[in-house]
Structures are given as structure tokens and as C-alpha cells.
Amino acid sequence: MLFITGPLYSGKRTYAQKFGGRQIYEVQTRAADAANLAVLADELAACDVVTATEVGGGVVPIDPADRAAREAAGRLACLLAARADCVVQMFCGLPTVLKGELPEC
Amino acid sequence: MLTLVIGGAASGKSAFAESLCLRAPLPRTYLATMQVWDAECAARVAKHRAMRAEKQFDTVECPLHLDRLTLPRRGTVLLEDLGNLAANELYDPDGAGENAAAAILHGIENIAQQCENLILVSNEVFSGGADYAGDTDRYLRTLAAVNNAAAARADAVVRVVCGIPVYYKGSER
Numbered sequence: 001m002l003f004i005t006g007p008l009y010s011g012k013r014t015y016a017q018k019f020g021g022r023q024i025y026e027v028q029t030r031a032a033d034a035a036n037l038a039v040l041a042d043e044l045a046a047c048d049v050v051t052a053t054e055v056g057g058g059v060v061p062i063d064p065a066d067r068a069a070r071e072a073a074g075r076l077a078c079l080l081a082a083r084a085d086c087v088v089q090m091f092c093g094l095p096t097v098l099k100g101e102l103p104e105c
Numbered sequence: 106m107l108t109l110v111i112g113g114a115a116s117g118k119s120a121f122a123e124s125l126c127l128r129a130p131l132p133r134t135y136l137a138t139m140q141v142w143d144a145e146c147a148a149r150v151a152k153h154r155a156m157r158a159e160k161q162f163d164t165v166e167c168p169l170h171l172d173r174l175t176l177p178r179r180g181t182v183l184l185e186d187l188g189n190l191a192a193n194e195l196y197d198p199d200g201a202g203e204n205a206a207a208a209i210l211h212g213i214e215n216i217a218q219q220c221e222n223l224i225l226v227s228n229e230v231f232s233g234g235a236d237y238a239g240d241t242d243r244y245l246r247t248l249a250a251v252n253n254a255a256a257a258r259a260d261a262v263v264r265v266v267c268g269i270p271v272y273y274k275g276s277e278r
Contacts, residue, residue, distance in 0.1 A: 005267055007232065054266075056113030058233015059241060064145065067114075074115020074267075081267035089266055098269045 002103055003080045004051045006090030012051040015088070015095055018105045021048025027080070028052045031072035032065075041079035048103075050084075052077050106222050107213075108275075109259040111252065113229045117268030119153060122183055122226045127160060129222045132180035135162040136171075136216070138189040140197070153185070168193045169200055171212025181222040184213075187255070188228035191248040196240075206250040213255060227252050229264070 002019060004012045013025050024047045034040040044050050056074040061067050081087045086100035095102075108125060112118030126133055135157060141147050157164070162183070167174055171190065176182065184190075187209065194205035201208035217223045230248065237245055256262045261275030270277065 003267075054113065054232075056115055057229045057231065059230050059237070059245070060114070067145075071115045074113065074117075077267035078115065078117045081269055087267065087269060098266060098271060 001045045001047060001080075001084045002049045002086045002088065003077075003084035004049065004088045004090060004095075005054055005077055005081075006088075007057075008053050010090040011093035012053070012090045014093070015090060016049045016051050019049050019103060020105075023047060023049040023051075025051045026053060028055055028073035028076065031076040032069035034072065034076070037072060037076050037079055041076060041083055044080060045083040050080055052080065106261070107217055107255075107259045108222070108224045108261045108263065109227060109252070109255050110224060110263050110265060110270075111227045111229050112265035113232070116229070116265045118226055118265040119156065119185060121263070121265045121268070121270055122185065122224050123156060123160065125224050126162075126181050126183050126222075129181040129224075131161060132178050133160070133162045134176060134178070134180065134182045134220070135164045136167045136174075136182060136184040137164050138168050138184070138186060138193065140168045140189075140193060169197055170208075172208055172215050174212070174215065176216065176219040179220050181224070182216055182220045183224045184216065184226065186226040186228060187251050188230065188248055191244060191251060195244060195247055206247045206254075209251050210254050213258070225255055225259075227255070 004016050006012050016023055027044055027050055055070050086102055087098045088095045089098055110118050110122040139150055190209050194200040194208055262273045263270045
């Protein structure tokens with residue numbers, strides 16, 4: 001599985017689409033309501049490409065539910081990165097490989 | 106050796122910093138900075154205590170006045186985290202107030218002199234917007250000053266991204 005993370009609108013989906021296969025985008029939105037993040041990560045890791053937006057780099061939210069959602073999104077990203085064969089961080093449309101090797105396009 | 110480990114919320118920075126400590130020589134001291142206000146804080150403290158269980162860390166509570174702390178022994182020290190320290194020094198009535206950044210940097214130097222390996226954990230909170238005022242802006246400026254000075258002083262600077270260490274300075278060893 002190729003896991004692509006990065007800030008909002010950094011080009012994750014455009015980059016993901018170079019690779020084909022079964023893809024799922026913006027999975028950080030699924031973390032807050034997940035009963036078990038490890039189980040969710042296992043399910044998502046069955047896809048070929050998974051993307052998630054980084055949401056943990058801002059000021060700590062005042063709202064407890066927002067804080068919990070942000071924590072869950074971060075935990076999910078760690079779990080996905082651990083399961084991924086390759087992890088890419090996007091920045092301004094540019095990919096940096098943080099783990100493994102890119103699959104063939 | 107001074108190492109700065111930095112990352113966003115739930116980025117895996119704590120687990121990575123602990124893994125660095127486990128590779129470093131004993132004894133291990135954990136400098137805890139969180140002031141426990143409510144159940145959420147208590148849960149976070151419990152989670153981190155559990156992560157440290159059986160890892161031979163002695164915990165020393167140090168929410169304020171790092172510059173006055175005397176460590177019981179040398180070895181490896183894990184300080185977690187600079188974001189809490191900045192808030193405590195800025196806003197606690199007993200804290201350094203507007204001199205928070207200087208006090209914390211002084212404190213880091215004080216601890217660095219008393220151990221072989223100091224691992225600092227800090228927080229990436231600067232990517233969520235650029236239009237802050239008042240206390241929030243003061244906090245961001247303070248923490249940024251601490252982070253940047255600590256990074257300049259450090260032998261290694263590591264940003265943790267979804268559990269993966271990315272070295273900006275120095276290298277893994």
C-alpha cells in the first residue's frame with residue numbers, strides 16, 4: 001500500500017492518480033468516528049493507495065471534540081504509515097518519499 | 106548530546122523520542138511538564154505513563170523553573186514537552202511571564218549540563234493559520250523562539266511525520 005500524506009491542497013490526490021489501483025482519499029475524516037483505529041487502518045491498508053490530510057500541525061483546538069478528532073486522525077496516519085510499503089509526504093505538489101520505494105506508475 | 110524531536114498532534118513524536126532513549130545509556134529520567142487540570146489531561150498523563158512503564162524511566166515533575174532543577178543523576182533525560190513548558194511559564198502566576206522563552210532556554214542549558222543525553226520533545230503548532238492575536242500569538246512566538254534556539258543548539262533535529270523520523274539536522278545513530 002502507498003500512503004500519501006501532506007497539508008491541505010498539497011497535490012496528494014493528483015499524485016495518487018498516477019499510480020492506479022484501488023484508491024481511497026481523505027481518510028482523516030473517518031478517524032473520529034472509528035470504534036477501533038487499528039481495525040480501520042487494516043481495512044484501509046487493503047487499498048493500493050491511501051491519502052490523508054495532515055491536520056495536527058495547528059494550534060490546539062478549543063473544542064474537545066475537535067481535539068479528539070485531530071488526535072484520532074494523527075493516530076490513524078501513524079497506523080497507516082506503519083502498514084504502508086511506501087509513505088510519501090506532499091508539499092506544494094512535490095513528493096518526498098519518507099519510507100520504502102515508490103511502486104511502478 | 107542534545108536532540109530535538111518535534112511533531113504535530115498524534116504524530117508519533119513521543120514514541121519516537123522514547124525509542125531514542127531506549128538506545129541511550131541508563132539511567133533514564135523523564136521530566137514531566139504537564140499541569141493536570143482535568144480528566145483529559147489526566148488521561149493523557151496516564152497514556153504516557155503506560156508508554157513509559159517497564160522502560161526504567163524515573164519521572165521528575167517539572168512544570169516550571171527548569172532552570173532551577175537539580176537532577177538526581179546523569180544518564181539520559183527525556184523532557185516532554187516544550188509546548189507545555191511554554192504555556193506554563195507564560196501563564197502560570199509563578200512562571201517567567203514575558204521572559205518565558207529565555208527562562209526555558211536557560212533551563213534546557215541547565216539540564217544539558219547535568220546529563221549525557223538530553224532529548225527534547227516539542228510541538229509543531231505553526232501550520233494551522235497565520236492570523237493570531239493576543240495570548241495565542243504570544244504563545245506561538247514564545248514556542249517558536251524556544252524551538253528555533255533549541256534546534257540551533259541541538260546536535261540532531263528530527264521531525265516526526267506519521268511515526269516516521271525525518272532528520273533535519275544530524276543523523277540517526
